[in-house]
Every structure is written in C-alpha cells, then in structure tokens.
Amino acid sequence: MRPEILTRIYWFIGLWLVQVVVLDHIALLGYAIPMPYVYFFCLLPTNTQRWVYVATGFCMGFLTDLFTGTPGVGAASCCATGLAAPYLLNLFAPSGYAFDEPFTPSVRTMEWWPFLRFVISLTLLNCFVYFLLEAFTLMYFGRLLLTTLLSAALSTGFIAAFEALRKNTRHKRL
Amino acid sequence: MRNLILFLQRYVHFILFAVLELASLALLFSFNRLQSTAFFSATNSVAAAINRMWGDAAAYVALRDVNTRLEHENTLLKMQNDALRGLIDEQRHTPDATEKRIGEILGKYPVIPAKVTSNEQRADRFNHLVIDRGTDDGVADGMGVVGGGGVVGVISEASAHYSLVIPVTHKKSAISCRIRGSDWFGYLTWDGGSKLIAYLDEVPRYAVVERGMAIETSGYSDVFPPGIFVGNVLAVGSAPDGQSLRLTIHLGTDYSNLRNVTVVGNLHRSETDTLRNHTAFVEGVLEKN
Structure with missing residues (x-):
C-alpha cells in the first residue's frame, strides 16, 4: 500500500481514538466539546473523489457514535461535512498557477490564514449540524449557536495544534 | 443509458x-x-x-353523488309535503255558495274527483291541463271538468291513468253558456288575453243583459249539466259582425290557482250518441238517394 494512504489511515484511527477516548469527555464551560476529527478531511488531497469525502466522513462519524452514545448524530453531521469539504476547499484555497495542480490542504501549501478559514468553516458546519441533530429543536437557538461557536473554536484550536505538530515533524524530517 | x-x-x-x-x-x-x-x-x-x-x-x-341523492330525497319530501298539504287543505276547505250550487247540480251526475297534475300555459294559446284520472277511473273523451270556481274545460283525450283537458282558456274552446235566469245563450270563447277574461259570443242583440249578471252552462250539450257557473258579465258590447252581442265575462275559475277538479259524467250520453249517429246515418243515406 502506498505510504501516504497508510499515513492517512493512521491519522484516521488516531483522530478517532483521541476523540472517543479523550476529547469526548471534555465539556469546556459546559458547552464546548472539541471535535477535531474533521481534520481528517484536511489530509485528503484536492484530487480525491468527492464520494470518498462522504464515505470517510460517514465512517468517522459512525465509529465515533459507537462510543459516544449518540447513534446517528456524528454520522449524519460528519457525512454532511464530508459532502461540503471539497466545495469549501475550492472556496478558500488560494488561486494561482501553483494551485491548479493537486495539493493537500495544509499550512505549508495554503499558509495559515486560508487554511484556518477552511478549517473554521469545516468545524462550524460540523458542530452546527451535530448540535442541531442532538437538540432536535430550534427552540433554544441561542444556546445552539453558543455551543456551536465555542465547540468550533475549540476544535479549530486542536486542529491548529495538530497542524503545527505535523508541520514541525515534516521540518525535522527535512 | x-x-x-x-x-x-x-x-x-x-x-x-x-x-x-x-x-x-x-x-x-x-x-x-x-x-x-x-x-x-x-x-x-x-x-x-x-x-x-x-x-x-x-x-x-363525492359531492356530485351526495347532491344527486339529496335532490332525490328533496323531490320525495316535496311530493310528500304536497300530498300532506293537499289533505290538510281538503280537511280545512269550506265550500262557498258557487261550490255548494255546483255540488247540488252535480249530485244527480256521476262525478270523478281529480287533481290537476300539469297546467300548461303556452304562447300559442293552445293551453292544456292534465288531471290524474283516466279511463281506468271512468273518465272518457268529451266529459266536462268543473272546479270550485265553475267550469274548467272538457276532456280531450284520456289514457289509463291521466287525461288531457282543454280548458276554457284554449284557442279552440267553445262552450255553450246562457245568462242565468233566461234562456239567451251563446258560445264561450277565449281570445288569448287574460286568463280570467273570456267572451260570450252570438248572444242575441235583443237579450237583456246587465253588467254583473251570472253566466252558466246552458245544458245544450252532453258535456255539462245546465246551471254550472261560468262567470259574471263584466261588459256588454257588440260582436265584430254587428249581428249579435259580445259579452265580456270574468271567469269564475282561476287557472293560475287550480288544483282540485271534478270530472262530470253523463248517464245518458250513450243514448244521445246513438241517436245522433243514427240520425247522421239516415241523413247520409237520404243524401245519397
């Protein structure tokens, strides 16, 4: 198997484990639950088939649900995020000759701010769908919005940390 | 694909x-x-x-079906209502002087009570009435029909259960009538105007007639017994030919409010018919010779 595929599988498993073992038990200020597993979409190159985003999103969400006691919530939200990810990447990816070629979204390829905008949009979408399905009502929309914003911010922070770690690792290898 | x-x-x-x-x-x-x-x-x-x-x-x-059913029920209820109203009216009815007199006259004749089922007023003045009695009830062509207000008309055709009546208000109607208390007679006709106004033609010019006098059947035919009220003289005038009087008659029968009528039979009609036929035969033979 190609090494980059293996690396992605390791990341998939690692992100899932971190989510279900550690992060799912964190509820900062009673609202914010970090969900950085959407970082997996950042590991897929831009020439990846769109159905792969959807399928892997569903798998990640489904596996997370198995251990978090919310069957269907994570799967549905992550599946929706997987569908939107390529479109969001097109929206926030820098334009230019160099980006006409396939690339993997990262700080190295996109710089911090475009990368973070992509990540923020991913986490916001994922968190909103997740908490909307979990609450299944718009009666407490303010609370839903607050939870979404805090969780998205925390998730973005974790993803930024992962990305920084990954960048440093690559630098050391080089 | x-x-x-x-x-x-x-x-x-x-x-x-x-x-x-x-x-x-x-x-x-x-x-x-x-x-x-x-x-x-x-x-x-x-x-x-x-x-x-x-x-x-x-x-x-499904409203169409419901509507049809309701219309049917409505028709049945209306018919029942009409029948009940008729019965109530019959029970409550108090005969007036004319009716009493007609009743006395008709007491000697076979009568068949009937109801008007159709009262057709046509533009061509060939008006007809249909009554709910026919040959099964003893009705025959040429019988007279009277109502509470007096003479109504003559049976034109009779089927088993219904009969067609030519009323006074028919273009071709001509009933022999006389002025009550005298023997001056004429023929009652209708000109197609008001259904309450008819004319008594061919009354002799020397007849003494005044406004308000009663007109009744003369009895010169087998259709009506003599003395059945027809109407009152409304005006006295000359006939168009100037040879006779023409009396304007206010009819006693209101054709726009006619329901119960009586068909008047004639016990001796067969005898008079036989005589007429015999006479006609004899005259025919003599003419040939």
Missing part, C-alpha cells in the same frame, strides 16, 4: 450522501428517544394533515 451512467458518475457523491444521511437519520431515530419522539410526532401530524386533506378531497369528489 450512457447518459444515465454519466449522470450517476457525476453525482455519485450526492447519491451516496443521500443514502448515508438516511442511514444516519435512521440510526438517530431508532436509538435516541428524544429525536424519535419528535420525529414520529411530526410525521404523525403530517400524516394526519395529509389524511385530512385526502378525506376532504374525497368528500369533495
């Missing part, structure tokens, strides 16, 4: 998304009480709304 494959290839991620999202929602509603309760409440509401709409639509479509 190729287009279909291209379409599926192009939108496979949407199709996959729809399938997986449905699977996720199925999980959500199967294993989460809050979501399943909310979902099934919503679907029940929607189903109830759809059922209500469907029911309303079905009821609307």
